[in-house]
Amino acid sequence: MTLNVEAAMNVAKVLTEALPYIQRFIGRTMVIKYGGNAMVDERLKTGFARDVVLMKTVGMNPVVVHGGGPQIGDLLKRIGKQSEFVQGMRVTDRETMDVVEMVLGGQVNKDIVNLINRCGGRAVGLTGKDGDLIRARKMTLTRNAPELNAPEIIDIGHVGEVASIDTGVVDMLVHGDFIPVIAPIGVGEDGLSYNINADLVAGRMAEVLGAEKLILLTNAPGLMDAEGKVLTGLSTSRVNELIADGTIHGGMLPKIRCALEAVQSGVRSAHIIDGRVEHSVLLEVFTDEGIGTLIQGR
Numbered sequence: 001m002t003l004n005v006e007a008a009m010n011v012a013k014v015l016t017e018a019l020p021y022i023q024r025f026i027g028r029t030m031v032i033k034y035g036g037n038a039m040v041d042e043r044l045k046t047g048f049a050r051d052v053v054l055m056k057t058v059g060m061n062p063v064v065v066h067g068g069g070p071q072i073g074d075l076l077k078r079i080g081k082q083s084e085f086v087q088g089m090r091v092t093d094r095e096t097m098d099v100v101e102m103v104l105g106g107q108v109n110k111d112i113v114n115l116i117n118r119c120g121g122r123a124v125g126l127t128g129k130d131g132d133l134i135r136a137r138k139m140t141l142t143r144n145a146p147e148l149n150a151p152e153i154i155d156i157g158h159v160g161e162v163a164s165i166d167t168g169v170v171d172m173l174v175h176g177d178f179i180p181v182i183a184p185i186g187v188g189e190d191g192l193s194y195n196i197n198a199d200l201v202a203g204r205m206a207e208v209l210g211a212e213k214l215i216l217l218t219n220a221p222g223l224m225d226a227e228g229k230v231l232t233g234l235s236t237s238r239v240n241e242l243i244a245d246g247t248i249h250g251g252m253l254p255k256i257r258c259a260l261e262a263v264q265s266g267v268r269s270a271h272i273i274d275g276r277v278e279h280s281v282l283l284e285v286f287t288d289e290g291i292g293t294l295i296q297g298r
């Protein structure tokens with residue numbers, strides 16, 4: 001009996017703690033990037049979907065941008081194709097682009113849409129081609145080549161960066177009470193498909209939608225220092241130091257860069273949180289402590 005009262009008091013505490021956040025964030029847009037590494041198992045995925053539906057139910061406007069890097073890697077492996085990454089970007093030839101489009105636009109996108117709908121939400125899946133949502137331009141990378149006396153340009157194929165976003169279709173869905181679920185595929189001026197890192201799409205989406213928060217779910221507790229301590233409240237100069245000394249590398253690079261860019265362009269805050277923790281989105285949005293790494297605009 002005592003235990004039940006205690007449990008009930010805990011529930012009441014959590015609910016009252018959530019109240020000011022519900023009030024503050026009503027009508028605000030929350031862009032949530034769901035990384036492929038955070039889509040670990042069915043329980044976690046359902047927890048994520050429930051969090052998104054809860055946000056919508058209490059009046060926020062969640063917009064999901066998803067990745068699916070490991071899932072693309074799995075299918076490439078099955079067809080006997082090796083994945084290669086340069087500066088965190090997947091080298092994407094024509095055949096790889098076909099796989100990216102099948103996995104992101106097909107399998108992963110529809111899986112998330114279905115999960116959200118099974119939890120009582122109304123989700124609609126899009127790629128950047130729908131409603132001309134994401135216009136891409138080819139990304140060119142460079143690397144230092146002292147022997148050439150100039151930076152060497154590296155061609156990584158059908159990899160894009162965001163040229164522009166037309167939010168028309170997203171606005172229409174949000175106002176119709178749907179939850180948009182966006183796969184990071186853009187279309188170039190040449191009419192071709194481009195594979196875009198999902199963090200880059202999420203960051204720009206948050207900017208153009210004037211989002212309150214950009215929440216990036218990944219498979220680490222946040223941005224960590226060399227000792228594994230989660231860092232938070234970082235300045236741009238501290239982030240640049242951590243990039244220069246190699247503490248931030250690989251997949252964390254685009255994440256942190258787009259988080260910084262987003263807050264410098266008006267998004268109130270960006271959060272890098274652990275998608276392997278059940279209900280991590282709710283813990284971030286509805287509790288005083290929040291979780292993970294917080295990056296705020298000045």
Ligand SMILES: Nc1ncnc2c1ncn2[C@@H]1O[C@H](COP(=O)(O)OP(=O)(O)O)[C@@H](O)[C@H]1O
Pocket residue numbers: 035036037038067069217218219220222223224225247248249250251252253
């Ligand atoms: N300083 C850092 N702190 C945390 N993770 C880091 C850091 N530097 C590099 N990483 C790597 O970045 C990974 C997250 O990026 P990525 O694998 O692209 O995930 P996602 O699929 O969620 O986008 C982490 O699993 C970790 O291996």
Ligand SMILES: CC(=O)N[C@@H](CCC(=O)OP(=O)(O)O)C(=O)O
Pocket residue numbers: 034035036037066067068069070072088089090100159160184195196197198199251
């Ligand atoms: C150019 C590039 O690298 N695109 C990514 C797109 C998917 C993605 O970003 O997925 P995660 O968020 O799960 O890493 C890729 O092909 O893996």
